[in-house]
Amino acid sequence: DTAVSQTPKYLVTQMGNDKSIKCEQNLGHDTMYWYKQDSKKFLKIMFSYNNKELIINETVPNRFSPKSPDKAHLNLHINSLELGDSAVYFCASSQNAISGNTIYFGEGSWLTVV
Amino acid sequence: ILNVEQSPQSLHVQEGDSTNFTCSFPSSNFYALHWYRWETAKSPEALFVMTLNGDEKKKGRISATLNTKEGYSYLYIKGSQPEDSATYLCAFRPGANNLFFGTGTRLTVIP
Numbered sequence: 001d002t003a004v005s006q007t008p009k010y011l012v013t014q015m016g017n018d019k020s021i022k023c024e025q026n027l028g029h030d031t032m033y034w035y036k037q038d039s040k041k042f043l044k045i046m047f048s049y050n051n052k053e054l055i056i057n058e059t060v061p062n063r064f065s066p067k068s069p070d071k072a073h074l075n076l077h078i079n080s081l082e083l084g085d086s087a088v089y090f091c092a093s094s095q096n097a098i099s100g101n102t103i104y105f106g107e108g109s110w111l112t113v114v
Numbered sequence: 115i116l117n118v119e120q121s122p123q124s125l126h127v128q129e130g131d132s133t134n135f136t137c138s139f140p141s142s143n144f145y146a147l148h149w150y151r152w153e154t155a156k157s158p159e160a161l162f163v164m165t166l167n168g169d170e171k172k173k174g175r176i177s178a179t180l181n182t183k184e185g186y187s188y189l190y191i192k193g194s195q196p197e198d199s200a201t202y203l204c205a206f207r208p209g210a211n212n213l214f215f216g217t218g219t220r221l222t223v224i225p
Contacts, residue, residue: 041218104160
């Protein structure tokens, strides 16, 4: 069983559309994250949620809105998609935000905006 | 955005050789340092979480050390095997809710 699963894995869509990427973790973790891999291959944090509450939002345009219906899910909604949104988006989770806890990643969702 | 540097960017070694690479991070506000192994189109696989200065962790042929005062961590692979070929990422946490990744060291082990 995949611990952190994201869907879809690949998404090609036109500029201006609204799309969502779903993330689920079956590890019973309290904290979930969204990361974006940029053109230089850096993984940069976008959002961090702890027990369904937003903890951190790192200068992400408000077209990106995370939604956490419960502790096991953190979905990423993107409105009015732009070409620059093309990237790989990774969901992750950890038991909580305590320093010694491992952060587990999903396999990534490849978003291409045309 | 904090600067987390990894060197070298890429590395080719012969099967059986031992190798090591470096992760450098800011020496102030240390919370934790993570190492991941990442193969293309797969999830980054957690190797180690290091929290204390002087930490040494080991998992099979892979080990890591941590020096928080000077801001570096080394990852060692003993007796490299072709299946060790991957990108090795370190990630620095200055606080509970943030994680800054380096660009990784891409290791290729030649049979």
